[in-house]
Amino acid sequence: MRVTVAEIVARLGGQWVGDPSQAIDRIAPLDSAGPSHISFLSHARYRAQLARTAAGCVIVAPALAEEAAARGTVIVTPDPYLYYARLSQWWAEHSAPVAAGVHPSAVIEPGAQIGPGASVGALSYVGAGAVIGAGTRIGARVTVGERCVIGARCIVHSGVVIGADGFGFAPHEGRWEKIAQLGAVRIGDDVEIGANTCIDRGALEDTVIEDGVKLDNLIQVGHNVHIGAHCAMAGCVGIAGSAKIGRHCTVGGGAIVLGHLELADHVHITAASVVSRSILKPGQYSGMFPIDDNASWEKNAATLRQLHTLRERLRALEKKLADR
Amino acid sequence: MRVTVAEIVARLGGQWVGDPSQAIDRIAPLDSAGPSHISFLSHARYRAQLARTAAGCVIVAPALAEEAAARGTVIVTPDPYLYYARLSQWWAEHSAPVAAGVHPSAVIEPGAQIGPGASVGALSYVGAGAVIGAGTRIGARVTVGERCVIGARCIVHSGVVIGADGFGFAPHEGRWEKIAQLGAVRIGDDVEIGANTCIDRGALEDTVIEDGVKLDNLIQVGHNVHIGAHCAMAGCVGIAGSAKIGRHCTVGGGAIVLGHLELADHVHITAASVVSRSILKPGQYSGMFPIDDNASWEKNAATLRQLHTLRERLRALEKKLADR
Amino acid sequence: MRVTVAEIVARLGGQWVGDPSQAIDRIAPLDSAGPSHISFLSHARYRAQLARTAAGCVIVAPALAEEAAARGTVIVTPDPYLYYARLSQWWAEHSAPVAAGVHPSAVIEPGAQIGPGASVGALSYVGAGAVIGAGTRIGARVTVGERCVIGARCIVHSGVVIGADGFGFAPHEGRWEKIAQLGAVRIGDDVEIGANTCIDRGALEDTVIEDGVKLDNLIQVGHNVHIGAHCAMAGCVGIAGSAKIGRHCTVGGGAIVLGHLELADHVHITAASVVSRSILKPGQYSGMFPIDDNASWEKNAATLRQLHTLRERLRALEKKLADR
Numbered sequence: 001m002r003v004t005v006a007e008i009v010a011r012l013g014g015q016w017v018g019d020p021s022q023a024i025d026r027i028a029p030l031d032s033a034g035p036s037h038i039s040f041l042s043h044a045r046y047r048a049q050l051a052r053t054a055a056g057c058v059i060v061a062p063a064l065a066e067e068a069a070a071r072g073t074v075i076v077t078p079d080p081y082l083y084y085a086r087l088s089q090w091w092a093e094h095s096a097p098v099a100a101g102v103h104p105s106a107v108i109e110p111g112a113q114i115g116p117g118a119s120v121g122a123l124s125y126v127g128a129g130a131v132i133g134a135g136t137r138i139g140a141r142v143t144v145g146e147r148c149v150i151g152a153r154c155i156v157h158s159g160v161v162i163g164a165d166g167f168g169f170a171p172h173e174g175r176w177e178k179i180a181q182l183g184a185v186r187i188g189d190d191v192e193i194g195a196n197t198c199i200d201r202g203a204l205e206d207t208v209i210e211d212g213v214k215l216d217n218l219i220q221v222g223h224n225v226h227i228g229a230h231c232a233m234a235g236c237v238g239i240a241g242s243a244k245i246g247r248h249c250t251v252g253g254g255a256i257v258l259g260h261l262e263l264a265d266h267v268h269i270t271a272a273s274v275v276s277r278s279i280l281k282p283g284q285y286s287g288m289f290p291i292d293d294n295a296s297w298e299k300n301a302a303t304l305r306q307l308h309t310l311r312e313r314l315r316a317l318e319k320k321l322a323d324r
Numbered sequence: 325m326r327v328t329v330a331e332i333v334a335r336l337g338g339q340w341v342g343d344p345s346q347a348i349d350r351i352a353p354l355d356s357a358g359p360s361h362i363s364f365l366s367h368a369r370y371r372a373q374l375a376r377t378a379a380g381c382v383i384v385a386p387a388l389a390e391e392a393a394a395r396g397t398v399i400v401t402p403d404p405y406l407y408y409a410r411l412s413q414w415w416a417e418h419s420a421p422v423a424a425g426v427h428p429s430a431v432i433e434p435g436a437q438i439g440p441g442a443s444v445g446a447l448s449y450v451g452a453g454a455v456i457g458a459g460t461r462i463g464a465r466v467t468v469g470e471r472c473v474i475g476a477r478c479i480v481h482s483g484v485v486i487g488a489d490g491f492g493f494a495p496h497e498g499r500w501e502k503i504a505q506l507g508a509v510r511i512g513d514d515v516e517i518g519a520n521t522c523i524d525r526g527a528l529e530d531t532v533i534e535d536g537v538k539l540d541n542l543i544q545v546g547h548n549v550h551i552g553a554h555c556a557m558a559g560c561v562g563i564a565g566s567a568k569i570g571r572h573c574t575v576g577g578g579a580i581v582l583g584h585l586e587l588a589d590h591v592h593i594t595a596a597s598v599v600s601r602s603i604l605k606p607g608q609y610s611g612m613f614p615i616d617d618n619a620s621w622e623k624n625a626a627t628l629r630q631l632h633t634l635r636e637r638l639r640a641l642e643k644k645l646a647d648r
Numbered sequence: 649m650r651v652t653v654a655e656i657v658a659r660l661g662g663q664w665v666g667d668p669s670q671a672i673d674r675i676a677p678l679d680s681a682g683p684s685h686i687s688f689l690s691h692a693r694y695r696a697q698l699a700r701t702a703a704g705c706v707i708v709a710p711a712l713a714e715e716a717a718a719r720g721t722v723i724v725t726p727d728p729y730l731y732y733a734r735l736s737q738w739w740a741e742h743s744a745p746v747a748a749g750v751h752p753s754a755v756i757e758p759g760a761q762i763g764p765g766a767s768v769g770a771l772s773y774v775g776a777g778a779v780i781g782a783g784t785r786i787g788a789r790v791t792v793g794e795r796c797v798i799g800a801r802c803i804v805h806s807g808v809v810i811g812a813d814g815f816g817f818a819p820h821e822g823r824w825e826k827i828a829q830l831g832a833v834r835i836g837d838d839v840e841i842g843a844n845t846c847i848d849r850g851a852l853e854d855t856v857i858e859d860g861v862k863l864d865n866l867i868q869v870g871h872n873v874h875i876g877a878h879c880a881m882a883g884c885v886g887i888a889g890s891a892k893i894g895r896h897c898t899v900g901g902g903a904i905v906l907g908h909l910e911l912a913d914h915v916h917i918t919a920a921s922v923v924s925r926s927i928l929k930p931g932q933y934s935g936m937f938p939i940d941d942n943a944s945w946e947k948n949a950a951t952l953r954q955l956h957t958l959r960e961r962l963r964a965l966e967k968k969l970a971d972r
Contacts, residue, residue, distance in 0.1 A: 449769070451788075467807065493733070580902040609941055610945035624956050626956075628952070638962060
């Protein structure tokens with residue numbers, strides 16, 4: 001792809017300063033960009049890179065426009081990172097357009113519906129009665145189980161399994177009696193699901209992922225979980241069954257949310273934390289063991305196992321001193 | 325599916341009270357059930373829902389039979405949750421029966437054996453010499469490696485990989501020399517394996533999963549692990565190589581069991597805990613960092629890194645006071 | 649496979665003592681080996697097993713040669729574990745040779761290059777412009793995304809997804825605007841990638857895995873991560889975007905490395921630890937909550953949530969005593 005700065009502005013907005021005929025053939029980070037590349041300055045903390053970059057054009061916020069224009073062509077826009085996101089989308093559509101339709105190697109069971117403009121990649125499986133919304137892109141090697149419904153404009157990456165059975169068993173005389181999972185999975189519009197992520201079908205009612213949710217790779221979503229609109233979760237997260245996550249929440253990589261809990265809207269969970277109780281107040285929550293050199297960790301971890309005793313000893317000392 | 329209460333009791337046992345001709349077309353939770361739905365009361369703590377439910381029939385234990393019957397038709401059985409499990413199985417068999425046989429898109433290598441009544445789903449791969457037991461259901465997009473053996477009546481969900489190489493290398497001059505994994509995987513009867521779970525083949529001998537084990541999604545089972553009968557493990561668990569897990573153990577979601585350890589029968593590991601030593605006594609074991617608001621966590625985590633020093637300071641104080 | 653001790657030595661080196669015509673038809677651990685099996689003694693701590701083993705031949709280090717020879721045929725070599733590794737490779741090549749070429753059920757997009765001697769397993773997908781190096785083995789049901797490059801002699805296990813989109817979004821008015829992932833994945837030579845592991849493509853530049861890296865199963869490697877040569881990572885590890893891992897590092901199972909961090913060469917991370925800051929000095933680093941019986945854990949965890957207060961109380965006591 002090769003476009004001029006003027007063409008970019010014509011499509012995506014913003015204001016150019018400098019040479020609008022500057023040709024651009026790549027988007028690149030400031031520190032490695034060359035004369036035919038466009039870059040962006042998303043945070044003032046990268047400002048030092050501005051003077052050094054060889055980029056042919058830099059996308060900047062108004063506050064830095066003058067400084068950036070002093071070194072060459074710029075596009076000025078209120079949110080350069082957002083501008084970069086939209087530019088990258090245009091680039092991708094142009095460079096590697098995804099053809100609508102079902103790859104001949106995919107297996108689509110009778111009664112499944114594939115919406116207009118939707119695509120199903122190679123070697124994917126779509127079960128009976130499943131619904132794939134308009135413009136949704138199902139990658140290669142994806143499973144969409146029977147009766148599961150995916151909205152419009154979603155992106156489902158390779159290896160995803162939607163609609164496997166939830167993990168439900170009744171204990172009986174030391175064995176586990178299977179609870180058949182009769183629900184399905186309902187996914188809203190504009191949802192993206194990362195590679196090898198699993199979303200289980202519900203036991204009786206459906207597992208629900210609302211509009212605009214973004215899930216990274218290797219995430220486990222248990223049965224009857226409800227994830228509110230516009231949540232984002234990083235890789236390796238596990239959400240146990242029947243958890244109810246509010247809207248606009250974020251969950252950091254490797255965090256675990258236990259079952260039957262509730263998270264309010266705008267709750268943010270730090271990576272690798274374990275949510276073991278409901279959180280009803282917006283905010284950032286954490287529970288991560290601090291890393292240390294192994295010798296220090298060993299001493300602290302050993303002491304941690306006696307922490308309660310330490311507290312008792314402290315209390316005894318306090319009493320002793322108070323009594324004197 | 326549409327059945328009467330009398331037909332349910334005829335098939336699954338229990339005693340009806342009220343109207344045996346009540347037609348049922350769905351299983352539903354108490355709080356959303358309607359007049360043609362059947363629901364169940366598994367714990368006395370949901371008793372308040374009983375009065376409010378619109379369910380056409382409720383499955384209850386004898387202790388609540390009278391109270392439940394006062395509001396409409398009931399089925400009385402000693403273990404309503406177990407009854408629900410069996411009812412759900414009947415429902416599933418009726419609504420979405422799985423046809424025996426190999427899907428035409430599956431790849432079965434020469435010498436693999438598929439037992440009577442077993443099914444292999446679309447786009448699955450069964451390696452040479454693998455054995456799939458009678459009545460076992462292999463989902464879509466599953467890999468069963470060469471020489472791996474799966475027992476009868478198992479359920480293997482989409483994306484599972486059984487029999488990839490264990491992770492074994494001999495270090496040599498800063499590089500890793502591969503140890504070929506010559507063993508296989510042996511899985512007993514009535515085992516269920518969740519979506520995208522991996523069970524590696526053994527280095528010299530086999531990785532073994534005994535009868536009745538239930539594994540959730542995205543679980544990693546390393547080479548030469550031995551999991552005793554009727555264990556259940558939740559999503560995102562990792563069991564490192566050569567760990568030996570007893571019978572009737574449970575492992576909570578996201579927990580890690582390190583390699584070459586042993587867990588006795590009836591050991592229960594709390595979610596997100598790390599088993600770093602053998603546990604030879606039945607019981608519940610935990611090691612999970614408590615979650616807190618981020619500011620509190622930061623203060624406590626910082627102090628935790630000086631915990632050993634705190635202990636030394638406490639000891640010094642104790643000595644000082646004792647010396648006076 | 650059936651070979652004599654003399655044939656093994658002729659191929660792999662070392663010195664035999666005893667009967668070179670001893671026939672060997674299996675590699676087995678010391679404790680279960682029989683008269684036609686070969687075993688190895690890798691650590692002096694297993695020395696007690698030497699006297700008891702029924703193995704037809706044992707691979708030993710020079711220091712134990714005399715002791716081992718007293719009980720039967722031995723192969724003497726400086727590093728018995730390495731010798732075993734190479735023997736196991738020979739065994740595997742002989743017992744289950746992997747045929748070069750593309751399985752007929754695999755889907756190879758136009759413009760993909762499959763190197764000489766490379767193999768692509770059943771039901772795998774190789775995207776447009778991807779490159780698979782000479783002698784590399786792609787297992788069954790693998791995805792290699794467009795433009796991703798894999799070096800020579802790599803092993804990629806079933807379910808792996810290379811080149812799904814990295815997880816990048818620009819927040820905008822409470823929604824997430826996708827950042828198209830325009831980079832690819834570049835993997836060096838002699839890399840092994842475990843089942844269902846995911847390696848995301850870079851946002852603008854490539855995600856890079858250098859030569860000799862070994863990744864276990866169910867690992868998440870985010871976009872623009874750089875993993876230095878000869879690192880090894882155990883199952884369920886998560887490496888967040890733009891992390892830069894040095895050479896010869898190891899990461900234990902279930903550990904998480906947060907994004908935009910740097911690890912020096914020869915850094916070793918204990919299982920289940922969370923790397924939340926750059927580590928610039930070689931060594932072993934840990935951060936794992938110690939497991940305990942549940943009652944003890946509960947008491948200690950509750951106290952941990954007041955740890956900072958405890959420290960304040962200790963400080964107050966110290967002051968009080970100093971003031972007297």
